[in-house]
Amino acid sequence: MPNEYGGTMRLFDDPVDAGSKRESLGAGAVVLRGLAIGHTERLLSAIDQVVSNAPLRHQTTPGGFRMSVAMSNCGPVGWVSDESGYRYDSNDPLSGDPWPDMPDCFSSLAQDAAVEAGFVRFEPDACLINRYEPGAKLSLHQDRDERDFGAPIVSVSLGVPATFLFGGLKRSDRQRRLPLRHGDVVVWGGPARLRYHGILPLKEDRHPALGKRRINLTFRKAR
Ligand code: MD3
Ligand code: FE
Numbered sequence: 706m707p708n709e710y711g712g713t714m715r716l717f718d719d720p721v722d723a724g725s726k727r728e729s730l731g732a733g734a735v736v737l738r739g740l741a742i743g744h745t746e747r748l749l750s751a752i753d754q755v756v757s758n759a760p761l762r763h764q765t766t767p768g769g770f771r772m773s774v775a776m777s778n779c780g781p782v783g784w785v786s787d788e789s790g791y792r793y794d795s796n797d798p799l800s801g802d803p804w805p806d807m808p809d810c811f812s813s814l815a816q817d818a819a820v821e822a823g824f825v826r827f828e829p830d831a832c833l834i835n836r837y838e839p840g841a842k843l844s845l846h847q848d849r850d851e852r853d854f855g856a857p858i859v860s861v862s863l864g865v866p867a868t869f870l871f872g873g874l875k876r877s878d879r880q881r882r883l884p885l886r887h888g889d890v891v892v893w894g895g896p897a898r899l900r901y902h903g904i905l906p907l908k909e910d911r912h913p914a915l916g917k918r919r920i921n922l923t924f925r926k927a928r
Contacts, residue, residue, distance in 0.1 A: 727821070730871060730883070733857075733897030735822045741861050742888035744814055748863065748922070749914060751808035752834060755779045758805045759797045761836050767791065773841040774904075780807035781830040782927050784850065791850050793831060793927040807832055814890070815859045815924040822892035824857045829924035837867065837907040837919040845870060845880070845903040848925070856926035857894030863887055863922075864915030865907060872901035885921075887912060 728736040741748065761775035764786040778784060782793040783804040797804055811832055819827035835843070848858060862885040872880040878901065885891070893900070907919055 730891075731897065733895030734871075734891065734893045734900075736883070736885075737818055737821055737890040737892070738886075739888045740818055740821070740890040741814060741863070744810060745863060745888060745914065747810040748814070748861070751810055752920060752922075755805045755808070755834065758802075759783075760799065761834065762799060773837075774843055775836040775838075775841075777834045778832060779805045779811070779834070780832045783831060784833045784925075784927075793850060811922065811924070814861065815922075818859045818861075818890045818892050819857055819894075822857065822894065824892065824894055827857060827859070827924075827926070829859070829926055831925045831927040833923040833925070835921040835923065837865070837904065837921070839909045839917055840906050842906040843904040845872060845876060845901050847899050847901055849899065851925055851927045853926055854898050857892050857898065859924040860885075860891045860893070861922040861924075862889045862891075862919065864912040864919040865910040865917060867907055867919050867921075868905040870901075870903040870905065872903075874899055874901070876901055887915075 725740045726738040730736060756777050759777045761777045763771050763775050765771055765788060766786055767788060767790050782795050785792055785794045785798060795803055815829050816827055864887055866884050866886040869883045869885045870880045871883055872878045911917060
């Protein structure tokens with residue numbers, strides 16, 4: 706099944722490398738369990754570097770609510786929310802400066818994951834960093850602020866496990882629940898790209914490297 710990125714959906718249920726397993730979530734979505742294990746020390750120090758320049762912050766929704774998830778970005782553009790709406794901006798509104806560069810270990814992991822899922826030439830221009838503390842959640846939503854829904858989205862989960870809600874193309878469609886754990890990478894493309902999704906409130910738990918927190922990296926092609 707060729708896709709427009711020139712790749713082919715892999716049909717074989719083989720491990721992608723030692724300690725990593727693929728699980729299909731239906732057409733276009735695949736979980737690469739543990740793909741980021743072995744990269745997590747580099748990822749975590751790169752995250753520290755990024756957020757020391759562009760601090761994690763609680764943005765405001767267009768409806769005027771403070772988001773429980775704290776966010777930052779790196780790469781050419783970053784996802785921003787305030788009273789005037791959601792958008793991608795090349796500058797951090799806190800500092801007025803461009804977002805920090807995307808670390809090489811981020812882009813290479815995102816590209817490797819996309820290739821594993823059959824999307825060659827995925828070149829993300831945005832990486833959103835989401836930090837969850839106990840109780841933080843992301844309500845059911847679609848990602849539709851990007852220009853090209855043909856590009857996939859890659860997400861990397863670190864720290865405390867979370868329950869991911871995966872719905873359909875309509876808000877009212879039935880949702881399935883799926884745990885996302887430290888080191889899991891998910892690729893969402895094709896027919897899965899506009900499915901509703903969310904994260905249930907984070908449970909009190911502890912991870913050796915991240916304490917009570919969960920961090921998610923979401924790689925997108927926004928422009
Ligand atoms: C399914 N983040 O930032 S990543 C988001 O764990 C977001 O922080 C969640 O949803 C998190 O917008 C989930 C997984 C994800 C990202 C994009 C998707 C799942 C998706 C786009 C379409 C379908
Ligand atoms: Fe999302």
